[in-house]
Amino acid sequence: MKYFLPDSQDLVDPSFDFQRETRNPERIRHQDDHYAHEVFRGQERVFDGLLVSKAIVEGTGAxxxxxxxxxxxxxxxxxxxKEFFRLKDHPWGPIECMGDCGAFTYVKEDEPPFSVDDVINFYVKCGFDYGFAVDHVIIxxxxxxxxxLFGSAVPPNVRARQELTLKLAAEFHSTHKKNKLPFTPIGIAQGWSPSSYAHAFxxxxxxxxxxxxxxxxxxxxxxxxxxxxRAVAEIRLPxxxxxxxxxxxxxxxxxxxxxxxxxxxxMLMQPGRPLAGE
Incomplete structure (x- = not known):
């Protein structure tokens, strides 16, 4: 099982003096500070890749x-x-990158703020290994x-979110296949119950x-x-x-x-225990 660390632009300043609470006055944050894979560079692999959200990079409008x-x-x-995060030639070997939309940042909106083309352009320009389809979270x-039995208990807006997520996933997969894009597409199942997740899956x-x-x-x-x-396992293809x-x-x-x-x-990691390859 692979573990991907979500990016939140959290870095460590190696020049920081904890006793004096001072840092190098000439420090340039992104240039001099270290990402997690740089902090743990000399140790056993602690994660397999990074997850980067379009919403974290570019925001969601208003x-x-x-x-x-x-x-x-x-x-x-x-x-x-991979160049931005200085991932190339890392001693762990290849560090894969996933791109997603960051759907929880726009969960209160009626529709996602990004189109399928917006998201695909972001994935292609950034050179991701994997790209998630556009989705809308059901909370x-x-x-x-x-x-x-008639399905009337499910609120229309909840069902609409699942239907919209599937519609966008179909467009995403079709565009990916038509243009023979270089990243692996990942669909997202949204649901309100085991059976509704299985339906979307x-x-x-x-x-x-x-x-x-x-x-x-x-x-x-x-x-x-x-x-x-377990509901998904019953219909999952090998x-x-x-x-x-x-x-x-x-x-x-x-x-x-x-x-x-x-x-x-x-974002949660277990102290003292590598997750990669578990």
Whole structure:
């Protein structure tokens, strides 16, 4: 199982003196500070790759949460993600990069602020190894809604988010295939219950996705995540890999892997224990 560390432009200043609480006055933040893979450069691999969100890099318009300056935004698009993060020729070997939209940053909006073309252009210009389709997070987890045989218990806006996510995924996959783009496409399943996640997962497999993420799971409890994974496992094709967005749950990693999870990402890391290759 691979672990991808989400980027939040967190760096370490190696010149900082903790006793005097001073730093080199000539320090240039991005040039002189170190990313996690540089801090742990001489140690055993602690993660397999980076996850970089378009919303973190460029923001989302009026409600921008961009953590990159305009100069940094221009540079990552010009140089590419691996040059920007100084990933080349690292002693760990290849460090892969995933790109996503950062859907939780616009969860309160009616629709995603990015088009499929916007996102694809970002992935291609930055040179990502993997790119997630545009999605819209469903924040409600209500399996009891499925007890209604006619489906009327599911709020229209919730169902609309799932339908929109699938529509955008179809457009994303079609554009990727038509243009023979260099990154691996990852569809995202959104749902409110195990059966609704399985429904979205099956639809994405039918589109041709063989790498599918389960989104919107950050607030879920571990038994709820496992219930969704077991429902998905019943219809998952052997060649289809699963990514869990924003989820680790260390004690459950072996079970996750047995249910088809090939990769995870989360800001939470277990002190003193490498995650790569678990």
């Amino acid at each position: 409600n921008s949460q961009a953590k990159y300056t305009q100069n940094q935004q221009r540079r990552i698009l010009r140089e590419g993600v 409600d987890y209500k399996p009891q809604w499925d007890a209604d 099956a639809a994405l497999q039918k589109m041709g996705y063989r790498y599918i993420a389960l989104g919107g799971m950050v607030p879920l409890k571990t038994p709820e995540i496992l219930s969704c994974l 060649a289809t890999k699963i990514h869990l967005l924003g989820v680790t749950r260390f004690a459950s990693l072996p079970t996750f892997e047995s249910l088809g999870v090939a990769s995870i990402d989360s």
